[in-house]
Amino acid sequence: MAVIEIENLKKTFGDNPVLRGIDLSVNESEVVVIMGPSGSGKSTLLRCITFLEEPNEGIIKIGDYKVDASKKNDRHRKKDIREMRKRTGFVFQNFNLFPHKTAIGNVMEGPLTIHGAKKEDARQLAEALLIKVGLGDRTNHYPAQLSGGQQQRVAIARSLSLSPTVMLYDEPTSALDPELVREVLQVIKALAEEGMTMVVVTHEMNFAKEVADRVIFMDGGVIVEQGTSKQIFENPQEERTKKFLRQVE
């Protein structure tokens, strides 16, 4: 069963066509890794899926909610976008934690403000999630007192606090020092093993080999090719994919 279905998604910035008609369907419990050169539209794709960026055209379906980007005046549009966002966890490259809130404060925020949870329930949930990402001993630390890897794990716990049906990660480890990459990828891998549906933009090939059910190679706003990590890494068909892989290896 598809959790995400995207049809003919198009996005133009000025006269720069950044997404040129993306079709993508992600099944329940599937882990899709997206790779591609800088500027190929990976971030824009994730941002359009959550309407952080307004697509020009295309249909986006998450769970039971569906928005046709062309129908700007649809009276259900706002509500549908809100419901879709509630079900979608988004983890960014730069953590985006609230600097004035502790780790547990950051994780409690969503349940309190979006789900209207009681404070004690939000605290219990947040504590459990911080333990899950290996930060049970850092609950009262502020972001500035945590390493980048720890901050990113808080960000993952924060996303999980809203019980998303799908998680989107935009280069979750590319701002980290190399020695901190592993602890973050381990957490993402553990979630994959629990059956979380995920779309991960990353250039970490070993992660893709271990965790991805499907690897998508994007370039110039289109999906150039896709397949298992074995197919894409060991036997790429398209010249653009081969060229990219030579550069990242």
Ligand code: ADP
């Ligand atoms: P990637 O994540 O693959 O590196 P992006 O989706 O960030 O690529 O960017 C794709 C293209 O869209 C780039 O040419 C970038 O300059 C352009 N772009 C992205 N965001 C904006 C924006 N807000 N305004 C104008 N151009 C943008």
Ligand code: MG
């Ligand atoms: Mg990007």
